[in-house]
Amino acid sequence: MTSRGGAAAGAVGAGGRTGTGAVGAGTGSGGTGAGLDAESWAARLTPRLAYFAGVARTEHVTRAAEQLSVPQSTLSRAMARLEEDLGVALFARRGRTVALTPAGRAFLASVERALVEVERAAESVRADADPAAGKVAFGFLHTLGSETVPELIRAFRVDHPRVRFQLVQTYGEAMIERLRAGELDLCLTSPVPDAPDLVARRLDEQRLRLVVPDDHRLASRRRVRLAEAAEETFVTLESGYGLRRITDALCAEAGFRPRVAFEGEEAETLRGLVAAGLGVALLPPPAVARPGVVELTVSAPRAVREIGVAWLDGHPDTPPVAAFKKFLLSRRGALLPQ
Numbered sequence: 001m002t003s004r005g006g007a008a009a010g011a012v013g014a015g016g017r018t019g020t021g022a023v024g025a026g027t028g029s030g031g032t033g034a035g036l037d038a039e040s041w042a043a044r045l046t047p048r049l050a051y052f053a054g055v056a057r058t059e060h061v062t063r064a065a066e067q068l069s070v071p072q073s074t075l076s077r078a079m080a081r082l083e084e085d086l087g088v089a090l091f092a093r094r095g096r097t098v099a100l101t102p103a104g105r106a107f108l109a110s111v112e113r114a115l116v117e118v119e120r121a122a123e124s125v126r127a128d129a130d131p132a133a134g135k136v137a138f139g140f141l142h143t144l145g146s147e148t149v150p151e152l153i154r155a156f157r158v159d160h161p162r163v164r165f166q167l168v169q170t171y172g173e174a175m176i177e178r179l180r181a182g183e184l185d186l187c188l189t190s191p192v193p194d195a196p197d198l199v200a201r202r203l204d205e206q207r208l209r210l211v212v213p214d215d216h217r218l219a220s221r222r223r224v225r226l227a228e229a230a231e232e233t234f235v236t237l238e239s240g241y242g243l244r245r246i247t248d249a250l251c252a253e254a255g256f257r258p259r260v261a262f263e264g265e266e267a268e269t270l271r272g273l274v275a276a277g278l279g280v281a282l283l284p285p286p287a288v289a290r291p292g293v294v295e296l297t298v299s300a301p302r303a304v305r306e307i308g309v310a311w312l313d314g315h316p317d318t319p320p321v322a323a324f325k326k327f328l329l330s331r332r333g334a335l336l337p338q
Contacts, residue, residue, distance in 0.1 A: 044085055049111050051078045052090070056108045060097050133162035134320035139175040139187035140167070143243065143267045144307070146287040147337045149188070156327050163320045171265075172242040179312055185321040186328070190242045192308035200310040203328065204335035208246070208303040209295040211274045211281045219294040226282075226298050230256035233279035235270045238263040246305050247282045253301040307335060 054064040055075065065072040083090050090104035100108060128135040140149045153165060168175070168184060175187040180197065192200045210229060212218050218228065234251075236258065237244040244263075251258045261279045264270050268290075270281045275292030282303065285295065309328045311317075317325060328335075 045082065048078045048082045050115060051075055052082055053108065053111050053115060055079060055091070055098060056100055056104065056111075059099060062096055129318040129320070131319035131323070132160070133164065134318055135164045135166055136320050136324045137166040137168070137183060137185045138324070139178060139184045139189070140169055141172065141175075141189060141242070142169055142265070143284055144188055145169050148335065151337060152328070152331070152335075156324060160320070160323060163324070171237075171240055173240045176310070179310060182312070182315075185315075185317070186309055186311050186325060188307065188309055188328075190305045190307045191246065192306050193310050197313050198310050199313050200308050201329060201332070202306050202308045203332050205304045205306050206284050206336055208250075208282045208284055208298065208305060210298050210303075211271055211283050211293050211295050213274055213277050213280075214292055214294050215277075216280070216294065218296060221296055223297045223299045225300045226250060226254040226303065227256065227300075229280055230254065232259075233261045234258040235262040235264065235273045235279040235281050236260050237267070237270070238265060241265075243267070243282075243284075243305065250282065250298075250301055250303055 051064075051068065051070070054068045055061055058064045058067065061075055061079075062072055065075045068075065079091065086107075088103045088107075089101050090107060091098040092101055127133070138149075149167075157163065168178060168187075170178075172189045172191075172193075175184065175189055176193060176195075176198070178184045179187055188203075190206075192202050194200065210218075210224055210226065218224055230251075234247070236247050247258065262270075262273060264273070267283050268286070271283060271286060271290050271293060273279065274281050275290060282298075283295075284305070309325070311325065
């Protein structure tokens with residue numbers, strides 16, 4: 001079980017390295033932290049760092065210019081400007097050959113580490129966008145984790161066997177936050193969000209059942225009106241979970257406010273507490289039938305939850321994300337296991 005503060009996250013997929021890299025800028029002329037404003041060291045020096053490394057490795061301006069495919073004059077001017085900006089001599093010049101000064105050697109060590117990180121970052125984002133073996137960051141509700149999402153990924157990977165998934169299993173509000181933060185490409189959630197910065201598409205609906213202990217007064221019934229549970233104690237998900245909002249709305253439609261004995265984080269925990277006699281619950285069908293409870297059809301009001309896919313409006317899709325989005329939309333009306 002995962003807590004709301006720490007959602008479950010993982011990566012699945014064919015081999016291939018996933019990595020992140022960060023290149024830290026030094027302090028700017030104002031002396032206050034990293035940045036890419038016009039006066040920062042990063043903005044002023046970065047365009048010339050690869051040139052500097054090329055000259056330092058070859059110790060020859062002409063050979064470095066050939067390897068970097070730039071005019072020798074351009075390279076010479078770039079090195080002179082770099083030393084001018086730093087206020088330090090990086091090279092001792094002997095005709096067309098150069099040798100690093102002590103300051104130059106110290107600078108080169110840091111520059112090479114930075115360039116390696118840039119190379120890794122570029123390789124990582126290119127790998128994530130690869131049409132055949134890229135990455136999809138996908139969020140989903142806890143209640144969709146046992147059957148729905150594994151089946152979706154299995155079916156998608158029939159035609160896209162090398163696409164990798166970074167999975168986040170959490171509650172609805174947290175998924176939307178991660179979507180807005182750029183940490184997720186897509187999320188499967190309920191209720192279907194309605195916000196100007198998101199695009200959301202309804203995919204399916206799932207009937208909710210009133211779950212009662214097997215010795216409950218209603219346990220012999222097959223269908224009930226939710227109003228018949230008005231005097232019962234409920235166990236529910238915490239505030240912020242979509243299913244909790246749906247439960248509260250359905251109870252209000254039935255004419256009562258539920259008395260809540262426990263607020264949890266997973267539907268199966270609630271089902272177990274119902275079996276223990278702590279209360280009743282409105283829940284989606286279980287993946288596997290649980291002993292000790294009876295699942296009753298709610299005849300009124302209509303007890304369903306809509307499930308949809310959402311993504312950030314205007315956010316460009318990589319090829320693997322576009323392919324998975326198209327696949328999800330193709331499952332409209334057939335998303336959930338029967």
